[in-house]
Amino acid sequence: MKIGIYGYGNLGRGIENAIKQNDDLELAAVFTRRDPATVSINTEGVPVVKADNVLDYKDRIDVMVICGGSATDLPVQTPKLAEHFNVIDSFDTHANIPLHYKNVDEAAKASGHTALISCGWDPGMFSLMRLYGNAVLPDGKDYTFWGPGVSQGHSDAIRRIKGVKDARQYTIPVESAMERVRNGKDPELTTREKHIRDCYVVAEEGADLERIEKEIKEMPNYFSDYDTTVTFITAEEMKEKHSRINHGGYVFRSGKTGNGENKHVIEYRLDLDSNPEFTSSVIAAFARAVYRLSLKGDHGCKTVFDIPPVLLMNRDREDCIAHLL
């Protein structure tokens, strides 16, 4: 299976790494909007190609992994590339998934390709856990907690405040709330009760720290509904202590059976050293399924919900039945 990587940032590099861990996958080319001469990749002998020339590779790529951002890149790139390639992306703006799905589905069906959107861990593995949980415990409640880990969106929001040079925001799930869920208490939890927002900020010299802290804590949607802590640090401290890209989280489903007298709790937890590398590993497995579906002529846009799990594996079905079932 020949994989193309479209966009070479953290995620693109993660995909490149994941390909090396799967011996049935091969990197065919990396596409970039930058000058290819300035982009050095970690796989020898693989071309770095200007994104404008992607159609030159129309028949040399089995699945194109699109590594753009969800805000402005993917809504354009995924439907466009689905006209010419089997594609997979990690579109993660939950509210806009139905629209993105529709656009990609139309393009893929018209051109006879297979696409899969919103792949990674949330959306992705967490979505699967929500669906399985709902399917097997129809009378129940869902809980998703994120973190501890860095939220890129919240860090960016702080950076846009006047006087802020750099910022890192950690989303931290509230342990006592999770413990109530874990113990089957089915609590009703407000936004504030579920997550804490812990911010580390490098301010410009002479900036008004009190104002910055106030602006962060009162920012609507991002921080005002949360208990938020703000700590000012130096640029050196930021570099030393806050450069990890770990993340993770929890999906719970709790439900009742019988006449409601029996309680069941399902908990799925991810503890990830590298958010982009784990996301890439999930994408690599689903890219394999995309290719297999395309070979069967099963075209259009898919999601993780549509994929028979066995298609993710670089192993025979018989082997999976004998050793994993």
Next chain:
Amino acid sequence: MKIGIYGYGNLGRGIENAIKQNDDLELAAVFTRRDPATVSINTEGVPVVKADNVLDYKDRIDVMVICGGSATDLPVQTPKLAEHFNVIDSFDTHANIPLHYKNVDEAAKASGHTALISCGWDPGMFSLMRLYGNAVLPDGKDYTFWGPGVSQGHSDAIRRIKGVKDARQYTIPVESAMERVRNGKDPELTTREKHIRDCYVVAEEGADLERIEKEIKEMPNYFSDYDTTVTFITAEEMKEKHSRINHGGYVFRSGKTGNGENKHVIEYRLDLDSNPEFTSSVIAAFARAVYRLSLKGDHGCKTVFDIPPVLLMNRDREDCIAHLL
């Protein structure tokens, strides 16, 4: 969807309950080897039928849920019934799954039916977690821990010892071992290091308790490889304190990405008040998928690995994409 229940014990009653929680499922009939007049079920207006007469219902059942035991019932019942019905079972003798699969597959394909074997939580949900874990972290290790919960097989083994009137065996995962796994230590664990076996025994009057304890602790396969505790109790205490049917367990996958410098841990945990009722809930969801596949003409024997998750849901695909992805 009309469901038949073949065998009316704990699991059969669980299926009956699960059907009530899913408004697209309807109980059509219960089949029993006992005298139907002696079997009273919890759903009004549904016939209890002698198992010998099951073929009278050939065209009135969409999926037959076979609730027999794995040792001697299912190896015969599932292939036999797959000649006439779409079927699902919870066959759980891991080592014999490939043979059972083959027998059921041949029968279902020859007759044009859809079958699914080994459904429940292990095999079942735990199998899915092992497969997803292996797919997304190919360079990693698997760990499955069971309990705390009652092992029927081990309890039965104790009951066969001379002088034992009743017994209950709890399988308990070793918390310190799980903690090492959870922290990404990738330990090599012996059988003894993973689980403790905690036994409660009612002895016959005048029985030699020392001999019984010794026979339990030295029983090969069942106990000799474990740290086993034996506590003698009265029949009253057994009834009062040891009649719960809770169970659960853990599936871990830990793996590395990048150049091996980034570690990821996936943990899936089930905490179940009622083992048979949760198993039944899983079977009900997969029975829905079996019926849907049969309508598409997708015949033969399936496993949980073959089922696109969306087919488990009593909700539209669009709704799942909009709200669970």
